[in-house]
Structures are given as C-alpha cells and as structure tokens.
Amino acid sequence: MYRYDEFDENLVRQRARQFRGQVERRLSGELPEEHFKPLRLQNGVYLQLHAYMLRVAIPYGQLDGRKLRGLADIADRYDKRYGHFTTRQNIQFNWIRLEDMPEVLDRLADVGMHAIQTSGNCIRNVTSDPFAGAAADEVEDPRPWCEIIRQWSTFHPEFSHLPRKFKIAVSGGGHDRAAIRVHDIGLDLRRNSDGEIGFEVVCGGGLGRTPHVGVTVRDWISKPELLSYLEAIMRVYNRHGRRDNKYKARIKILVNELGEATFRSLVEEEFAAQNEREKVILPLAEVDRIEAYFAPPAFDAAPAASPTLDEARRLNGDLDRWARHNLRSHKAPGYTSILVSLKPLGAAPGDATSDQMRAMADIADRFAGGDIRVAHEQDLVLTHVRLEDVPAVFAALQTAGLATANGGMITDIIACPGLDYCNLANARSISVANSIQAAFSDPDLEDMIGPLHLNISGCINACGHHHVGHIGILGVDKKGEEFYQVLFGGRADERAAIGEIAGPGLKHEDIAPALKRVVQRYLSLRSSPEETFIDALERLGQAPFREALYAAS
Amino acid sequence: MPLLRHGRVSSCSRIFSDSGFGDAAASDVIVTLRSFLDDRSSTASRRDDVAVRLRPEDDPRLLANDLDAVSLIEVEFPKYTDGRGYSIAQLLRRRYGYTRELRAVGQVLRDQLSLMRRSGFDAVVFDHPDAEGVYAEAVGELSSAYQGAADDAVSIFLRRRPGASPGGLT
Ligand code: SF4
Numbered sequence: 001m002y003r004y005d006e007f008d009e010n011l012v013r014q015r016a017r018q019f020r021g022q023v024e025r026r027l028s029g030e031l032p033e034e035h036f037k038p039l040r041l042q043n044g045v046y047l048q049l050h051a052y053m054l055r056v057a058i059p060y061g062q063l064d065g066r067k068l069r070g071l072a073d074i075a076d077r078y079d080k081r082y083g084h085f086t087t088r089q090n091i092q093f094n095w096i097r098l099e100d101m102p103e104v105l106d107r108l109a110d111v112g113m114h115a116i117q118t119s120g121n122c123i124r125n126v127t128s129d130p131f132a133g134a135a136a137d138e139v140e141d142p143r144p145w146c147e148i149i150r151q152w153s154t155f156h157p158e159f160s161h162l163p164r165k166f167k168i169a170v171s172g173g174g175h176d177r178a179a180i181r182v183h184d185i186g187l188d189l190r191r192n193s194d195g196e197i198g199f200e201v202v203c204g205g206g207l208g209r210t211p212h213v214g215v216t217v218r219d220w221i222s223k224p225e226l227l228s229y230l231e232a233i234m235r236v237y238n239r240h241g242r243r244d245n246k247y248k249a250r251i252k253i254l255v256n257e258l259g260e261a262t263f264r265s266l267v268e269e270e271f272a273a274q275n276e277r278e279k280v281i282l283p284l285a286e287v288d289r290i291e292a293y294f295a296p297p298a299f300d301a302a303p304a305a306s307p308t309l310d311e312a313r314r315l316n317g318d319l320d321r322w323a324r325h326n327l328r329s330h331k332a333p334g335y336t337s338i339l340v341s342l343k344p345l346g347a348a349p350g351d352a353t354s355d356q357m358r359a360m361a362d363i364a365d366r367f368a369g370g371d372i373r374v375a376h377e378q379d380l381v382l383t384h385v386r387l388e389d390v391p392a393v394f395a396a397l398q399t400a401g402l403a404t405a406n407g408g409m410i411t412d413i414i415a416c417p418g419l420d421y422c423n424l425a426n427a428r429s430i431s432v433a434n435s436i437q438a439a440f441s442d443p444d445l446e447d448m449i450g451p452l453h454l455n456i457s458g459c460i461n462a463c464g465h466h467h468v469g470h471i472g473i474l475g476v477d478k479k480g481e482e483f484y485q486v487l488f489g490g491r492a493d494e495r496a497a498i499g500e501i502a503g504p505g506l507k508h509e510d511i512a513p514a515l516k517r518v519v520q521r522y523l524s525l526r527s528s529p530e531e532t533f534i535d536a537l538e539r540l541g542q543a544p545f546r547e548a549l550y551a552a553s
Numbered sequence: 554m555p556l557l558r559h560g561r562v563s564s565c566s567r568i569f570s571d572s573g574f575g576d577a578a579a580s581d582v583i584v585t586l587r588s589f590l591d592d593r594s595s596t597a598s599r600r601d602d603v604a605v606r607l608r609p610e611d612d613p614r615l616l617a618n619d620l621d622a623v624s625l626i627e628v629e630f631p632k633y634t635d636g637r638g639y640s641i642a643q644l645l646r647r648r649y650g651y652t653r654e655l656r657a658v659g660q661v662l663r664d665q666l667s668l669m670r671r672s673g674f675d676a677v678v679f680d681h682p683d684a685e686g687v688y689a690e691a692v693g694e695l696s697s698a699y700q701g702a703a704d705d706a707v708s709i710f711l712r713r714r715p716g717a718s719p720g721g722l723t
Contacts, residue, residue: 007697007709018694022664038634039664121634151699151709157671158643158702161636238640278647280701283714 002293020102044115049423055118060128060146061089061374065361070111072357085350089374121162123153127169129177130375134383136331137174144291163241164249181496198222204255207462211498212252227280232271302334306387322405339407340380345437348430349415350378359400410452411437418458425458427475427482439512452533468492470534472499502546521548555684558676609637617649630659639672646673646703666691673703
C-alpha cells in the first residue's frame with residue numbers, strides 16, 4: 001500500500017492549514033458562503049439537509065488497519081459513531097460541525113488521508129477494482145497508476161475549475177469491476193500487438209440525468225504517455241465543455257454533441273501539439289518506486305483447496321452459505337478474497353459503525369496483511385486471506401455483525417442516502433431498499449435467484465447508479481408523493497449498458513411485491529438454474545418482466 | 554482596483570476599449586482579440602506594443618503568430634468558476650512562448666491566486682485592502698506541486714528523482 005513521503009505529507013498538511021484559514025474566514029464572516037462554497041467543496045465539505053457532510057477520499061478504495069481505525073476515531077469523536085461508504089469508494093460523515101472540520105482534516109492527515117477534491121468541479125478521487133492485485137484475471141495491478149493519477153491530478157492548476165466534476169476509473173484489464181465505461185474517463189490496462197502493457201482510454205461515460213456509455217478514444221496508449229494524454233483530454237474538456245447549463249456540462253455531453261470522431265480528433269490534435277516542455281515527465285524510477293508499494297505480499301505455497309475449510313463448511317451451514325456468496329477467486333492458490341457485505345437486512349446500505357470499522361481493521365491485520373478495500377457496491381473487501389483462515393475470519397465477522405451472506409445478490413443493494421440525508425432527493429432510498437431486502441430475506445429464495453444487482457437512487461442525479469443495476473430503481477416526486485420508476489437491463493461491467501425504464505412509477509409500498517413478481521417470472525422462465533437474471537433478461541427482452549411488474553394493477 | 558505585478562502593487566494607464574484603437578495610441582488602450590486581428594490584417598496600420606484582452610472563449614492560437622507585437626495580454630475571468638482562462642494562460646506561456654505581461658482580470662479572488670500564478674499569470678487585478686500581503690500569503694500556501702506548469706516549479710515526480718532518466722518522453 002502506498003505510503004506518503006515527505007512531499008505528500010507536506011502538501012496534505014499545508015492543505016489542512018489552508019482550509020483552517022478558509023473556515024476561520026468563513027466563520028468570521030469575511031468570506032461569504034458564495035465564495036466559500038467552492039473552497040469547502042474542494043475539501044469535501046457539503047451542506048446537507050441537517051448538517052455539514054464531510055466526504056473523505058479513499059484513493060482507489062484502498063485502506064489499511066491504521067486508516068480504518070483513524071476513520072473510526074473520527075466517527076466517535078465528531079460524528080454519531082458511524083460512517084457511510086459510497087459508490088465512489090469514499091466515506092462520508094453526515095454530522096460534523098463546520099468548526100470541527102479543520103481538526104478532522106488534521107486527524108485524517110495523521111493517518112495519511114485527506115478530503116481533497118472529493119467534491120467540486122475538479123478531478124475527483126480515482127476509483128478502481130476492489131480486487132486489484134488479487135484478481136486472477138487482471139493483466140496488471142491498476143493501483144500504481146491510480147496513485148500516479150491521484151498525484152498528478154491533485155491541485156492541478158489548470159483543471160481545478162472545470163465545467164463540472166470529473167471522475168476517472170482504472171481497471172486492471174480483466175473483468176471490469178470498476179465500471180470504467182460509465183466514468184468521464186475509464187482506463188483499462190491491456191497489451192498491444194507487441195505485448196507491451198498500456199491503456200485503452202474510454203471517455204464520455206456517465207450516469208446522472210443523461211446516462212451514456214463511454215466511447216473508446218484510444219485503443220492503446222503507452223504508460224509513459226498516459227498523463228500527457230490525460231492532459232490533452234482535460235484541456236479539450238476545460239476549453240470546450242459547456243458552461244452555460246450545469247446539466248449539460250459533463251464531458252459526456254461534449255462527446256455527444258461534437259460526435260465521437262470530432263471529439264477524438266480534437267484530443268489527438270491537442271496531444272500531438274504538446275511540445276517537450278508541456279509533456280508530463282514521469283521518471284521511470286518514480287514509477288518503479290510507486291509500483292513497489294503495491295508489490296504482492298509473499299504468498300505461502302498452499303494447495304488450491306483447503307480441507308480445513310471444506311470440513312468447516314460441511315459442519316456449519318451459515319459458513320457454507322456465506323462462503324458461497326462472499327468468497328472471490330484469488331490469483332494465488334490457497335488464497336481467497338472476501339467480500340464483506342455492508343448490507344445486513346434493515347440497515348442503511350454502506351453504513352458501518354465505528355466498532356465495525358475497528359473490527360475490520362483487526363481482522364485485516366490478523367488475516368489479510370492489513371489490506372482492506374472499499375468496493376463501489378458499498379461493501380468492503382479483504383484481499384489476501386488464506387483459505388485455512390476463512391472459518392476464523394467468518395467467526396470474527398459474525399461477532400462484528402459483518403457476516404451477511406449476500407455478496408452480489410439481490411439484497412446486496414446499492415443505494416444512495418436519499419431523502420433521509422440528501423437535500424436534492426425526491427424520495428427515500430434506504431427504506432425502499434429495506435423493504436426489498438425484507439421481501440427477499442428468505443435465504444433459500446435468494447440462493448435460488450443467484451447473482452442480481454439492484455441499485456437505487458433517490459433522484460435523477462443517480463448517485464445510487466440505478467441506470468447500471470440489472471434492476472434499477474429511481475425515486476421521483478409526483479405532486480409531493482414519492483414514486484419509484486423501475487429500470488431493467490443495466491450493467492456496469494465490460495458489457496456496460498444503461499437500463500431501460502419499464503413504465504410508470506410505483507408507490508413505495510408496491511415496489512417490493514412488484515419485484516417479487518418479476519423475480520418469480522425470472523425463475524419460471526430461465527433456461528436453467530445457471531442462467532442468471534441479466535442473461536435471461538437479455539435473451540427474453542423486457543416484456544415478460546414488465547408484464548410481471550405491473551401484473552397487480 | 555490594485556494591479557499587482559509579481560505580487561507588488563503597480564499601475565497601468567492603459568484603458569480597455571471594446572471599439573478598437575480609434576484615435577488612441579496602441580500603448581494607451583487594451584483591445585479585444587477581434588480588434589487586434591482586424592488591425593493585423595490591415596497592412597496599413599500594424600501597430601506594435603499592443604495590449605489585448607481575451608475572453609474565456611477566445612482561441613489564443615489566433616495570437617500565436619503575432620506575439621512579438623503584443624506587450625500585454627489580459628485574460629478575463631467573468632466568474633471565478635470559469636476555468637478556461639487557466640488553459641489560455643498555459644497555452645500562451647508554454648506552447649506559444651509568450652513571455653511578456655499576462656494579467657488576470659475579472660472576478661479574481663484570493664483562493665485562485667495560486668492557480669493563476671502557476672498557470673503563468675504574472676499580474677492580477679485583485680481587490681483587497683492588503684492586496685500585496687494577501688497575495689504573498691495565498692501563493693505561498695503550498696510549497697510544492699505534483700505537476701509542472703507555467704511557473705518555475707519542478708514537479709514532485711522529478712524532485713523525488715533528481716537526475717533520473719525521464720520516462721515521459723520515451
Ligand atoms: S441520487 Fe439524488 S437523492 Fe441520492 S444522493 Fe444523489 S443527489 Fe441525493
């Protein structure tokens with residue numbers, strides 16, 4: 001895991017000091033809210049329904065025990081003993097007082113963290129695959145490049161007042177678990193025809209009110225050229241992105257209005273015009289230095305299967321079911337990655353208490369080399385666990401209330417905070433998620449259904465990624481009443497697609513029964529138990545599912 | 554409103570004219586890009602020591618071949634959230650090699666001063682009773698930078714590896 005050197009440390013400290021001054025000027029009235037707003041936003045501070053909200057960056061979702069304990073301490077001291085993990089692999093605290101913010105930033109800096117550029121019209125926290133460095137299918141670990149991009153984009157003088165926020169995601173080249181095709185820029189590590197590893201560059205994806213799947217602007221760019229190429233894209237966007245209407249200001253609109261070919265040629269022209277002085281120079285030794293932080297741990301030679309685990313699974317049905325849903329394959333034999341669900345029935349998706357954070361930190365230190373990730377599904381991941389240790393990890397997670405056996409299943413719901421916290425919301429998200437969880441709480445039923453991604457947003461801004469859920473749910477406001485539109489067929493992986501709205505919105509209380517009918521229809525129509533919901537939907541089209549959705553009315 | 558050049562209060566007697574040079578001497582006015590280009594295309598006049606004010610949507614490339622005749626470029630920030638001026642400045646300094654005064658005007662606020670300086674502005678019109686003091690404090694808040702830009706800062710990537718062979722150009 002990357003550790004700050006003196007430069008990183010200094011900058012984060014200086015930034016905290018700078019923000020302290022800004023908060024003081026705001027509290028004294030010297031700085032009007034209008035001028036303070038973009039400054040607090042670039043430090044992750046939002047003004048929400050009830051209080052200020054602080055969004056802390058977790059670069060590419062990477063945590064370790066020390067950082068997670070630091071977050072737990074902040075939750076205890078300045079908030080209500082919990083935090084909310086987001087779809088951008090960050091964490092949000094909902095109840096911090098503005099006066100306390102500078103101190104919180106200092107405490108974050110103590111554990112090598114910050115809230116820099118977690119909001120505002122700048123380059124946001126770069127996101128990645130939570131299984132990076134552990135997944136068997138990746139071409140290469142994407143995290144060193146995430147870190148390089150983090151550094152390059154931090155306080156970039158040219159790109160701090162973009163037309164709109166800007167999100168970059170990097171995937172390691174296997175199955176896309178970072179949703180790179182629905183980001184402003186998505187990067188995918190891949191080999192060119194000579195076998196050299198570089199990046200495919202995808203641009204113009206995004207959700208929100210006008211969802212788009214990104215287009216490939218470059219099949220392949222070499223590693224040394226990457227940052228210069230990103231500068232070319234950013235400059236084209238900064239100069240030509242729309243600033244007359246904030247709803248049309250994202251790069252996806254620019255790509256769409258110019259057309260893919262014109263956009264690409266603008267970027268290529270800009271890239272070709274860069275002179276020696278303008279190129280971003282990244283010494284190879286510096287790349288090596290950063291890569292070294294992400295070197296895989298020394299894995300013990302172990303057989304691919306563990307008789308201890310197999311036996312424990314035979315004896316313990318709960319462990320067996322949890323292992324079936326929450327273990328993920330690992331590149332090293334005898335190891336596994338574990339998805340730790342933050343979606344127990346009846347809780348707010350993505351929330352973790354400070355005690356749970358500390359428990360996770362302890363478990364990670366003991367069994368996973370201290371390596372903890374945040375997944376964009378708002379779950380946590382332990383990346384390098386020996387199969388032998390799985391029963392012990394399960395027991396420890398159970399004690400902490402973190403052993404929910406629903407990884408990737410219908411009750412592992414992505415949901416934004418919605419009307420309970422967010423001042424933009426049209427409808428509640430959390431309670432509708434809970435009603436769906438309750439409807440599918442029978443483990444046998446959920447097992448039968450298999451993988452199914454269900455995403456909920458409380459308004460068109462789509463923080464809950466409803467467009468890319470196999471089933472998506474969008475809260476809308478109809479004459480002061482909450483309604484929910486249902487979308488079918490979205491996906492966030494390498495076959496990214498935007499879900500289609502099925503029809504008129506349903507009432508809060510009608511959503512869960514309607515989805516039960518949809519799922520029953522799937523179970524009766526699937527060609528075999530192996531055919532997943534999304535596969536069946538793609539084979540059969542929306543019609544039978546839409547029909548089931550509205551069957552009661 | 555105070556004009557700061559390199560962080561020091563200074564003065565400038567040129568006034569902005571949106572109707573071209575008129576009868577004024579080139580050194581008395583600041584003209585729009587349109588007026589400047591019109592002047593360049595009329596072989597009769599072709600003034601020197603010209604000052605031009607660019608709007609955020611203006612393309613600085615149109616000035617690139619005539620920079621010898623220009624001694625001041627103002628870049629307008631109608632709102633501080635409009636970041637196009639930073640790209641204009643970087644292009645003028647780094648791509649087109651403009652070396653004379655580059656001045657930020659419009660909504661220039663304390664917390665953008667450092668971005669402006671890094672992007673190549675050596676002058677700003679900045680309204681504050683203690684403009685010099687605030688400028689010095691603002692541009693001094695961060696002592697290093699991850700990126701090379703139009704100021705003389707060496708990127709952290711390079712500072713960590715003095716003498717290393719650059720990978721960026723291979
Ligand atoms: S989707 Fe809407 S309601 Fe939900 S968090 Fe985003 S802005 Fe708020």
